[in-house]
Amino acid sequence: MTLRIDRLDCTLGKRRILRDLSGLEARPGEITALIGPNGAGKSTLLKAIAGIETASGRITLGEQTLDALSLERRSRLLYYLPQDTSTQAALSVFEAVLLARRTQIAEPVDSALSAVERALKSLELEPLAERELTVLSGGQRQRVAIAQAIVRRPKLLMLDEPTSALDLHHQLQVLDYLQRLARRERVVILLAIHDLNLAARFADHLWVVKQGLHVASGTPGQVLTQERLREVYAIEAHVEWPSDAPPRVTPLSALRQLGG
Numbered sequence: 001m002t003l004r005i006d007r008l009d010c011t012l013g014k015r016r017i018l019r020d021l022s023g024l025e026a027r028p029g030e031i032t033a034l035i036g037p038n039g040a041g042k043s044t045l046l047k048a049i050a051g052i053e054t055a056s057g058r059i060t061l062g063e064q065t066l067d068a069l070s071l072e073r074r075s076r077l078l079y080y081l082p083q084d085t086s087t088q089a090a091l092s093v094f095e096a097v098l099l100a101r102r103t104q105i106a107e108p109v110d111s112a113l114s115a116v117e118r119a120l121k122s123l124e125l126e127p128l129a130e131r132e133l134t135v136l137s138g139g140q141r142q143r144v145a146i147a148q149a150i151v152r153r154p155k156l157l158m159l160d161e162p163t164s165a166l167d168l169h170h171q172l173q174v175l176d177y178l179q180r181l182a183r184r185e186r187v188v189i190l191l192a193i194h195d196l197n198l199a200a201r202f203a204d205h206l207w208v209v210k211q212g213l214h215v216a217s218g219t220p221g222q223v224l225t226q227e228r229l230r231e232v233y234a235i236e237a238h239v240e241w242p243s244d245a246p247p248r249v250t251p252l253s254a255l256r257q258l259g260g
């Protein structure tokens with residue numbers, strides 16, 4: 001079930017945020033990373049695919065035209081994890097993940113409970129199972145939010161900056177887990193991410209968006225060039241693709257400075 005975006009346009013208030021985005025594809029079994037500067041429209045694009053923001057154009061997942069589906073039917077196929085995972089809900093970690101499962105999948109309680117246990121185990125959240133969500137650290141809450149996402153087994157999983165609050169160990173662990181999940185379950189994973197080293201290492205495919213426009217797409221090796229980083233981010237950067245180590249993107253300097 002490949003995700004395809006064609007002529008997507010989205011206006012919020014009086015501003016045209018997404019401008020005729022076309023030719024974007026995200027395939028099952030792969031991680032597609034959405035990159036671009038602050039305010040480029042990455043979150044808006046994910047929200048438009050999720051049906052949270054209204055957009056014109058065509059969004060298809062396999063044979064299904066997503067924009068023709070009700071929000072409820074869309075939510076059976078896809079899951080969108082927003083950037084902000086803060087919550088006031090008076091629930092334990094276990095209850096929150098169970099609730100995410102139960103609102104989506106009609107099944108016997110035993111099977112729901114074991115799905116929750118598996119999700120908590122996969123993300124090493126078992127020690128936190130009885131903790132209240134409100135007392136968790138930002139990174140712990142982010143991992144719980146990922147557990148809530150995976151327990152629903154969506155065909156399309158969209159995550160907005162899923163590693164922004166995570167320490168280095170958990171960044172690698174979570175992205176490695178998502179990569180294996182995509183491969184094993186043939187899920188389409190689309191994530192917005194600022195860390196280009198992580199994008200280069202874990203994404204199969206990149207989409208670059210700037211000022212609501214599709215600037216480039218392709219493999220990390222095709223997309224992450226010095227010229228493109230200059231054009232998109234206004235930085236000088238050094239890009240290396242060593243054969244015996246992960247790719248490295250080293251920002252050297254910003255081409256515009258703040259202040260006088």
Ligand SMILES: Nc1ncnc2c1ncn2[C@@H]1O[C@H](COP(=O)(O)OP(=O)(O)OP(=O)(O)O)[C@@H](O)[C@H]1O
Binds near residue numbers: 039042044045
């Ligand atoms: N509800 C809204 N009404 C009006 N403008 C909005 C609204 N939501 C977002 N925008 C504007 O749309 C533009 C794109 O925002 P978006 O959050 O999609 O960017 P982003 O690429 O995800 O940025 P970041 O990397 O900073 O998270 C921004 O200029 C933002 O101010």
